[in-house]
Amino acid sequence: MTRSAMHLETGVLIIGAGGAGMYAAIAAARAGAERVLLVDKSLVGRGGATIMAQMTVAAALAEESDDDWRWHLADTLAAGRGLCDEELAAILCEEAPIRIREMGDWQVGWARRDSGRIAQVTAPGHSRPRCCYVDFLNTGPAVAATLRRQISRIEAIRRVSNLAVTDLVVDDGAVTGAVALDTASGEAVTIAAGATIVATGGLTRIYRRNSASANMGGDGYALALMAGAPLVDMEFVQFFPIGHLAPRLVGMDPIMWDPFRYKLGGRLLDGAGNEFLARYGSDETDAYTTPRDIASYAITREVAAGRGSPHGGVYLSFEHIPPAALRAAFGPVIERLAKNGIDLATAPVEVSPIAHYHMGGIVVDARMASAVPGLYAAGEAVGGANGANRLSGNAIPEALVFGERAGRFAASVAPAAGWRAGAAVAAVTRLREQADGRSGDVSAAALLDELRTLMWDAVGPLRDAAGLARALARLGEMRGMLPHVAIVPGRESNASLADWFELRASLSAAEAVTRAALARRESRGAHQRGDFPASDPAFARSQCVVMRDGAIAASLAP
Amino acid sequence: MKTATLRIRRGAAGEAPRYDEFAVPFEEGATVLDALIWIRAQRDPSLAIRYSCINANVCKECTIAVDGRVVYACTTRLVAGRPMVLDPLPAKRQLRDLVSETRPPRERLA
16 A cells, blocks of 8 residues: 555444444444444435335234234244244344334334324234334334434444445454445545444345335445355345336335235235236235235236236225225325325325345354354344245344344454454555546446346346346346446545445345346245246255355355 | 436536536436436436435435425426526535535544
């Protein structure tokens, strides 16, 4: 290094400041870490998936009926189609009530019945009313604001926004810190850390139709792969079945129809106005019960058979619900819909599957420790707890429960004195070379756009060998283009520089999904193959994905 | 195809202000943020913008001035037939193009 990069030192480094990252920071400080550094490529507590959550948070609180975390676990394992890591799933279900009640103590504002009990609704796949929420459609913003308030009160936590971690520093087989791009200045920053927690969320931004925030491009998976940590279940992308499609709706999350279905039922209809879920083995005569994987499959099949709605989805109708009942259930949301020209009492909306959540992720143990010493994961970045299909409402508990464990156990190994600056030189040098800019024929922004279309078309809700092979070939070509992608000169707030690192990460994440999807020659949960439509007992195991010498490979776990 | 026209303030802090004009495809219901993302992918990847949740009106990161009014780019509908003028936030320090310094002071590197 000809000049020294800005250098930060911390006990626990947390990459990503959504729900999991913010909770990990709280837990690390609570467990005695003297210095906790919480960084986000976006703004702390504003990006990520948590803040996007519309409604359901599953926890066996037993407020509305008898419940037990073991029953929640049984439902989680059933939804996971045989692939859940049962230890992680049990931790999630057993500790969810502790975290959810704690959020209540922190004034998150869980909706309550007149009796004062926390309101819980029955979401598809749950055997009883178990999902609490904050009205109206305000669960995510309320959880994020509550956590922001908590972390701002803790001296030990330093927050840095617009700091994008580009590489983990691996020294003698252990993660000793990270190299990051300060996007405002365009300068490299090195970070020495006793323990590093990846809390970057999932990868759904690599799909054209997604309900993700901008920073969900799979960064954490790429960082883990490059550091030598295995991933699991990467083929299982949750396609939320009834993402909003038409008419154009602004200012509302595209998955907002789920809460409407929890509270009001609603009818899912094909392009001719006929119910169709019964043909896929799901009867919704009495209630909204169809699991996400089955509903997405059914809609995708109906559209492929030419029975879809004008924009390529199906209809969701609440026309049979009295307007007064609509207003009672959703209050001001009805006005927001009216501003978008939507009147549920008189016309249906069009919906179709949308990439929503990633079941796969970093392999961790019960301490949230990865296979690489010094490296932990939390939240959606963790793989295994949800198997082949996540149960509604399990994402926020996962963020909080796994965040708590990651922070607590990471604090127990911090501080460590493993940092040697020499191990960061290559990554810093590469970052600076990119930041100098270069001319080229294609931009990272254009390639990211192409990547999202490719993944949607070829690695989406319905897959086959030909499409997956086509995707792999093109991903390889795009990876080959990385050294030649144009980067505009100029360091400060240089969007094309940040794009380059996002593209590099998204290509790795996309390849991990595609390789695992190609190797799983069966259909299970969220992974549906047109050429292998049935489940195969030989595949009743998870697959691991690793990177060796830059090559990504998938294999069945022993 | 119907188009909309955006006049966008460009440059880094301290540079002489200039505006670049872009014609973008107009679709009924599209937003200003849709147009900005389209410009970055199809016309000018150097355009600096700030956004996170894209469409959900929760992150508040895409706040800019449109025709002199401070709004969220993700909830402001695109208008055809007259140019829309886009500026960074008037009361914040401009970093580049439409990106203003909106990070709380405690969340910045020294």
